[in-house]
Amino acid sequence: MNKKIIATLATAVFLLSACSDPTGGNTSNNPVDTKGETDKTTTSNQLSNDYYKTIVTDGGYQISKTRGSTLGLNSNFNLKAFETGLMSLSQVHFDTGNYYFQEGQYIDSTTANNWLKRVSEKNPDGLNPEDNGKKESNERNPYYLNSVLEQDYMIKKDDKFTLGGISIGLSMNAIDYYQKVEFGDEYKTKISRDELLKQGKEMANKIVQRLRKTEGVGKIPIVVGIFEQSPKDSLAGGSFIVEAVSENGSTKVGNWRALNQKKVVFPLVDETSNELSNFENFKSEVENFFPNLSGVTAEASYTDDQLVKMKVSIITQFYGESEIIGFTQYVADKAATFLPPNIPIEITIESINGTESFMSRKIGETKFYTHIFN
Amino acid sequence: MNKKIIATLATAVFLLSACSDPTGGNTSNNPVDTKGETDKTTTSNQLSNDYYKTIVTDGGYQISKTRGSTLGLNSNFNLKAFETGLMSLSQVHFDTGNYYFQEGQYIDSTTANNWLKRVSEKNPDGLNPEDNGKKESNERNPYYLNSVLEQDYMIKKDDKFTLGGISIGLSMNAIDYYQKVEFGDEYKTKISRDELLKQGKEMANKIVQRLRKTEGVGKIPIVVGIFEQSPKDSLAGGSFIVEAVSENGSTKVGNWRALNQKKVVFPLVDETSNELSNFENFKSEVENFFPNLSGVTAEASYTDDQLVKMKVSIITQFYGESEIIGFTQYVADKAATFLPPNIPIEITIESINGTESFMSRKIGETKFYTHIFN
Numbered sequence: 079m080n081k082k083i084i085a086t087l088a089t090a091v092f093l094l095s096a097c098s099d100p101t102g103g104n105t106s107n108n109p110v111d112t113k114g115e116t117d118k119t120t121t122s123n124q125l126s127n128d129y130y131k132t133i134v135t136d137g138g139y140q141i142s143k144t145r146g147s148t149l150g151l152n153s154n155f156n157l158k159a160f161e162t163g164l165m166s167l168s169q170v171h172f173d174t175g176n177y178y179f180q181e182g183q184y185i186d187s188t189t190a191n192n193w194l195k196r197v198s199e200k201n202p203d204g205l206n207p208e209d210n211g212k213k214e215s216n217e218r219n220p221y222y223l224n225s226v227l228e229q230d231y232m233i234k235k236d237d238k239f240t241l242g243g244i245s246i247g248l249s250m251n252a253i254d255y256y257q258k259v260e261f262g263d264e265y266k267t268k269i270s271r272d273e274l275l276k277q278g279k280e281m282a283n284k285i286v287q288r289l290r291k292t293e294g295v296g297k298i299p300i301v302v303g304i305f306e307q308s309p310k311d312s313l314a315g316g317s318f319i320v321e322a323v324s325e326n327g328s329t330k331v332g333n334w335r336a337l338n339q340k341k342v343v344f345p346l347v348d349e350t351s352n353e354l355s356n357f358e359n360f361k362s363e364v365e366n367f368f369p370n371l372s373g374v375t376a377e378a379s380y381t382d383d384q385l386v387k388m389k390v391s392i393i394t395q396f397y398g399e400s401e402i403i404g405f406t407q408y409v410a411d412k413a414a415t416f417l418p419p420n421i422p423i424e425i426t427i428e429s430i431n432g433t434e435s436f437m438s439r440k441i442g443e444t445k446f447y448t449h450i451f452n
Numbered sequence: 453m454n455k456k457i458i459a460t461l462a463t464a465v466f467l468l469s470a471c472s473d474p475t476g477g478n479t480s481n482n483p484v485d486t487k488g489e490t491d492k493t494t495t496s497n498q499l500s501n502d503y504y505k506t507i508v509t510d511g512g513y514q515i516s517k518t519r520g521s522t523l524g525l526n527s528n529f530n531l532k533a534f535e536t537g538l539m540s541l542s543q544v545h546f547d548t549g550n551y552y553f554q555e556g557q558y559i560d561s562t563t564a565n566n567w568l569k570r571v572s573e574k575n576p577d578g579l580n581p582e583d584n585g586k587k588e589s590n591e592r593n594p595y596y597l598n599s600v601l602e603q604d605y606m607i608k609k610d611d612k613f614t615l616g617g618i619s620i621g622l623s624m625n626a627i628d629y630y631q632k633v634e635f636g637d638e639y640k641t642k643i644s645r646d647e648l649l650k651q652g653k654e655m656a657n658k659i660v661q662r663l664r665k666t667e668g669v670g671k672i673p674i675v676v677g678i679f680e681q682s683p684k685d686s687l688a689g690g691s692f693i694v695e696a697v698s699e700n701g702s703t704k705v706g707n708w709r710a711l712n713q714k715k716v717v718f719p720l721v722d723e724t725s726n727e728l729s730n731f732e733n734f735k736s737e738v739e740n741f742f743p744n745l746s747g748v749t750a751e752a753s754y755t756d757d758q759l760v761k762m763k764v765s766i767i768t769q770f771y772g773e774s775e776i777i778g779f780t781q782y783v784a785d786k787a788a789t790f791l792p793p794n795i796p797i798e799i800t801i802e803s804i805n806g807t808e809s810f811m812s813r814k815i816g817e818t819k820f821y822t823h824i825f826n
Contacts, residue, residue, distance in 0.1 A: 129777055134782065138743070141771070154805055158773045161772055179774065399531060403536075432807060449821075451798075451807075
């Protein structure tokens with residue numbers, strides 16, 4: 079971060095688009111103010127090319143209209159993978175140099191809730207299938223769609239911020255957890271990848287069609303990604319499996335592109351790979367070093383069957399600060415020796431008191447950055 | 453961290469010194485093996501000049517003979533300040549380039565426990581004063597000494613590691629918390645700085661005298677630091693207030709040197725300073741930005757009345773990952789603008805899920821390193 083003065087964009091005035099023409103067209107040159115003038119600036123600090131600068135509205139953070147909707151995902155791992163995954167996907171279409179991030183402002187909370195419910199006479203907008211009255215896991219209609227996430231990507235023109243693109247993430251259940259009676263035992267309906275994709279793609283087209291009718295969306299590109307949640311008990315988050323774009327104001331998405339991404343948790347039984355055996359060696363060295371048994375796991379991310387990222391988590395008990403320092407030094411040594419080169423790696427060491435230290439190596443770097451919290 | 457191969461010091465054999473001559477002399481050239489041969493190597497990774505390389509014994513971490521003794525301090529803040537503070541103090545006498553860290557191996561657990569107890573007929577080695585039978589806070593004899601920490605500093609000669617110095621920390625109570633009856637209410641005896649120092653200095657001489665009689669210690673330099681604990685409810689750790697060295701096998705420490713270090717927690721009421729008002733501005737900007745009220749505090753470390761270090765802690769509630777990213781970017785902006793330049797600063801952002809992100813700027817650096825855990 080440079081200690082440069084924050085860009086004085088405070089005078090940049092952005093007016094919310096409110097064009098009543100549902101067929102849209104980019105309304106940025108003719109904004110209609112529905113809410114009074116709003117000062118929009120951005121954070122001057124962009125953490126890396128992986129992150130967008132964020133829009134600052136009236137000196138504050140503009141929260142999502144469906145704030146908290148991702149809290150309903152299976153786990154915090156899924157929440158983080160879903161939100162950051164949609165940002166990564168968006169970078170292919172909206173580059174971080176020219177686009178600014180804004181939390182979703184076009185799908186409101188009531189709308190999103192209705193979409194997530196089952197379709198019924200009372201709720202014609204529901205995207206999940208109707209209740210067929212069955213309770214058995216292989217007979218009932220499961221909830222396919224778990225959460226909808228909107229992200230807005232803004233562009234700056236003549237000191238004004240205007241909508242440049244929208245990304246929509248659909249978080250789908252590979253397992254639908256349900257109760258037969260309220261507060262009863264939890265049952266599971268498994269959903270095949272094929273069925274999940276078929277349902278997700280249909281929903282994507284419905285959502286795009288509805289968004290095109292939403293005030294202010296107009297003809298801007300809409301990116302849609304379908305995310306497959308990992309199970310509740312998984313230590314890895316889920317992944318986006320396909321994506322598509324709706325361009326030129328189309329009410330459908332274009333061709334779907336398979337993403338071939340997956341996350342697996344090391345150690346893994348019944349599998350062999352170079353990465354895995356190297357990780358096993360790392361784990362065994364680390365566990366032998368320290369007298370209290372450490373939990374050593376990793377989330378390994380693959381794209382097109384290539385390992386692209388690794389997040390290592392070590393949990394152990396410490397009896398003092400010098401133990402944390404010595405252990406961290408040792409882990410840094412062994413990480414350099416055993417973990418794969420040329421991919422980003424993040425290692426956190428935790429105790430009952432929280433994160434004690436962490437190491438991080440970005441892509442293209444040969445050194446680990448190490449920090450001990452003391 | 454370089455990805456260099458770990459120094460193959462595995463053949464370096466270190467034999468525990470066990471010279472029976474209590475007047476000592478550096479026994480490193482004539483080691484007597486009491487426990488069988490022990491392979492000692494070191495971590496090849498030294499995190500920064502602030503940290504010593506750690507001795508690795510038989511591929512494992514050699515724990516302290518009084519392991520866990522610092523867990524009895526008033527708080528985790530005190531524990532970390534006590535252990536890392538003694539390491540910092542040691543660096544003045546044992547430089548990190550030539551000395552290696554080893555957990556204390558000369559004061560065993562039984563010995564330390566006896567020292568920490570009250571002196572009595574049954575426990576003649578007790579360093580805390582005898583029980584005078586009084587229960588009132590201003591009449592009873594308080595426990596002055598809370599914990600004793602030993603750190604060993606090793607030097608390498610001809611591929612062998614030998615003891616080069618010992619540092620002893622005495623953690624003293626500025627407040628002695630006690631119960632009048634077992635499991636009863638907690639009462640406090642306050643101890644003045646003068647009394648604390650007087651008692652600590654006397655104890656230091658007794659400890660040095662005893663250490664000189666301990667097998668293997670010989671004439672090596674012994675650094676002693678007196679640490680004043682912060683209260684249980686303080687968000688800052690305590691500080692070392694004086695230090696002295698015992699050299700050439702002396703059974704006393706030499707002249708005491710005042711350290712004039714203190715830690716204060718920002719925001720502070722009833723005080724004014726440039727640093728404080730800058731911090732207040734930072735805090736106010738950060739709190740206004742985010743819709744959920746954030747707890748923003750800092751531990752400011754002073755040496756000779758100069759601010760030398762700042763640790764900022766921000767605790768807030770997040771409803772999604774993009775909020776964490778946007779908030780972190782904003783905090784990084786404001787930290788660069790409002791927080792003091794030219795000192796090391798560490799900022800952690802935490803939620804109920806633990807550490808979400810952190811920023812760190814070392815001394816001499818102008819950029820913050822930023823990391824988001826996702």
